[in-house]
Amino acid sequence: MRNSGGIVRFVLDNKIHEVDFEKLHLSPTTTVLTYLRGLEGYKGVKEGCSEGDCGACTVVLAELNNRGGLEYKSVDSCLVFLPMIHGKQLITIENLAVTTPEQTQLHPVQTAMISHHGSQCGYCTPGIVMSLFALYKNHQQPSRETVTDAVTGNLCRCTGYRSIIDAALDVCHHPADDHFSAEQEHVLALLGDIASEKTTLDLQGHGQRYLKPFTLEEALLVRSRHPDATIIGGSTDTALLQTKKNIMLAKILDLSAVDAMKFIVEDHRRVSFGAGTSLQELLEYAENRLPYLRDIVAVFGSLQIRNMATLGGNVGTASPIGDLLPLLLVLEAKVRLMKTDFQRDVPLHEFITGYRKTALAPDELITLVWFDKPGDKELIKTYKISKRKDLDISSVSAAMRLTISTDGIISSARLAFGGVAATPKRATRTENYLVGKRWNRVTAMAAAVLLPEEFTPISDARADDAARNIMMKNLLIKFWTETDGNPQTLNVTDYEK
Ligand SMILES: Cc1cc2nc3c(=O)[nH]c(=O)nc-3n(C[C@H](O)[C@H](O)[C@H](O)COP(=O)(O)OP(=O)(O)OC[C@H]3O[C@@H](n4cnc5c(N)ncnc54)[C@H](O)[C@@H]3O)c2cc1C
Numbered sequence: 001m002r003n004s005g006g007i008v009r010f011v012l013d014n015k016i017h018e019v020d021f022e023k024l025h026l027s028p029t030t031t032v033l034t035y036l037r038g039l040e041g042y043k044g045v046k047e048g049c050s051e052g053d054c055g056a057c058t059v060v061l062a063e064l065n066n067r068g069g070l071e072y073k074s075v076d077s078c079l080v081f082l083p084m085i086h087g088k089q090l091i092t093i094e095n096l097a098v099t100t101p102e103q104t105q106l107h108p109v110q111t112a113m114i115s116h117h118g119s120q121c122g123y124c125t126p127g128i129v130m131s132l133f134a135l136y137k138n139h140q141q142p143s144r145e146t147v148t149d150a151v152t153g154n155l156c157r158c159t160g161y162r163s164i165i166d167a168a169l170d171v172c173h174h175p176a177d178d179h180f181s182a183e184q185e186h187v188l189a190l191l192g193d194i195a196s197e198k199t200t201l202d203l204q205g206h207g208q209r210y211l212k213p214f215t216l217e218e219a220l221l222v223r224s225r226h227p228d229a230t231i232i233g234g235s236t237d238t239a240l241l242q243t244k245k246n247i248m249l250a251k252i253l254d255l256s257a258v259d260a261m262k263f264i265v266e267d268h269r270r271v272s273f274g275a276g277t278s279l280q281e282l283l284e285y286a287e288n289r290l291p292y293l294r295d296i297v298a299v300f301g302s303l304q305i306r307n308m309a310t311l312g313g314n315v316g317t318a319s320p321i322g323d324l325l326p327l328l329l330v331l332e333a334k335v336r337l338m339k340t341d342f343q344r345d346v347p348l349h350e351f352i353t354g355y356r357k358t359a360l361a362p363d364e365l366i367t368l369v370w371f372d373k374p375g376d377k378e379l380i381k382t383y384k385i386s387k388r389k390d391l392d393i394s395s396v397s398a399a400m401r402l403t404i405s406t407d408g409i410i411s412s413a414r415l416a417f418g419g420v421a422a423t424p425k426r427a428t429r430t431e432n433y434l435v436g437k438r439w440n441r442v443t444a445m446a447a448a449v450l451l452p453e454e455f456t457p458i459s460d461a462r463a464d465d466a467a468r469n470i471m472m473k474n475l476l477i478k479f480w481t482e483t484d485g486n487p488q489t490l491n492v493t494d495y496e497k
């Protein structure tokens with residue numbers, strides 16, 4: 001199972017770069033940010049928050065896509081453990097310009113940032129340029145919305161965003177081939193060379209052990225032999241234990257290279273998402289198919305977070321503020337748990353057993369999440385209330401689903417809320433009240449009053465319990481105004497203040 005020497009290999013500067021953790025006395029959970037900052041000539045990448053909120057540390061990872069080309073993803077290097085980039089190309093701010101003894105030729109995104117005056121103090125600029133570089137490589141003529149989404153994860157405190165957005169719109173209008181396009185075949189060959197070695201990486205150093213399998217079979221085997229290892233999918237939740245709480249993870253099982261856990265399958269009856277599907281892949285899939293999923297994933301973290309974070313990780317956290325969980329609850333999703341010789345499908349509400357606690361056994365992995373497709377006529381909406389629209393933690397989140405029979409009567413109701421109890425939870429008593437009633441203003445207002453009786457919200461920096469109760473009620477009223485087809489029947493005074 002052990003790869004020779006426990007060496008991580010990735011492409012940097014168009015060459016294979018090797019990191020031998022034992023030889024370098026390096027912790028396997030060294031982040032890409034820390035590694036680069038210690039490497040001569042790579043200090044362009046900056047550290048701001050170390051928790052995925054500022055984007056100063058943004059780098060781009062290029063990896064093989066299913067069309068045989070390269071896909072460019074912006075990520076927060078402060079949350080990415082070095083072994084996670086094994087088999088990928090790491091692109092840093094130093095790689096954008098081409099320097100010869102005669103001259104330095106800036107990359108088009110750098111030139112655009114200069115001509116639009118997109119930088120003042122410059123601390124955020126390398127991160128912003130890397131986000132714009134990924135945008136440039138992935139989008140032809142992006143909309144303003146796509147551009148703003150690309151820089152949502154990058155904080156700029158002095159320049160402001162207008163000139164940065166103008167630079168992006170200008171340079172991506174007709175993106176031309178750059179030196180990365182010219183080098184693509186060479187990079188693909190290097191990545192192919194690394195990918196040909198599929199033995200589980202077993203890295204040790206600093207009293208830590210890091211296991212990185214490439215197949216599902218190996219992943220299940222490692223899980224059965226190392227039930228004490230912390231599992232990571234995208235590590236956007238787990239890395240914070242190290243970067244913010246100074247907890248050194250003794251043993252890690254990294255699933256980020258298990259391709260068999262990255263898939264989306266839809267047939268006439270159900271939709272299944274592999275646990276390793278990234279939130280950005282979910283968003284792209286949901287865009288024109290599942291508006292209720294799109295609406296909640298669109299306000300999930302930032303692009304850098306969504307590029308790494310996985311569905312399995314969101315379910316695995318069992319967090320009361322896990323934004324996908326209320327929706328998965330109303331969809332009555334099932335979580336597939338697998339071990340080497342057995343698998344079981346557990347309803348999500350049984351999988352979550354308490355505050356950040358799950359029914360996952362020590363030898364099991366979450367491999368997929370599936371749900372039966374709702375009927376075309378069902379009313380389904382998702383909501384997230386947070387202090388700011390993007391890159392923020394939910395104060396309250398909600399998913400609501402109603403089936404209305406042909407005579408206008410509610411035949412089934414499912415309402416789930418996040419942020420108002422120790423776990424995301426269905427409002428079963430309010431659901432029962434709704435069934436058998438007509439979906440109109442009177443029903444919605446009466447049901448809203450019942451909601452707070454079902455939950456015991458906490459008070460914290462985001463909102464106190466009273467505010468959370470009001471948010472729940474008003475979300476149900478909002479759901480009615482958006483689905484009843486008579487928004488004009490709402491009075492502003494219907495909302496509770
Ligand atoms: C800046 C920032 C913004 C964020 N914004 C949001 C947001 O808007 N909404 C939101 O809900 N969350 C948010 N998060 C939290 C986090 O990104 C999500 O919960 C994400 O889905 C976690 O996925 P991951 O793959 O990165 O999880 P990881 O950190 O890899 O894992 C999380 C947990 O799941 C377990 N796990 C992961 N995969 C498996 C598996 N296959 N089998 C068994 N267990 C598994 C792990 O052991 C761990 O306990 C944010 C985090 C950051 C840092």
Ligand code: FES
Nearest residue numbers: 048049050055078
């Ligand atoms: S340092 Fe702020 S996002 Fe990484």
Ligand code: FES
Nearest residue numbers: 120121122156157
């Ligand atoms: S230029 Fe100063 S923070 Fe953006």
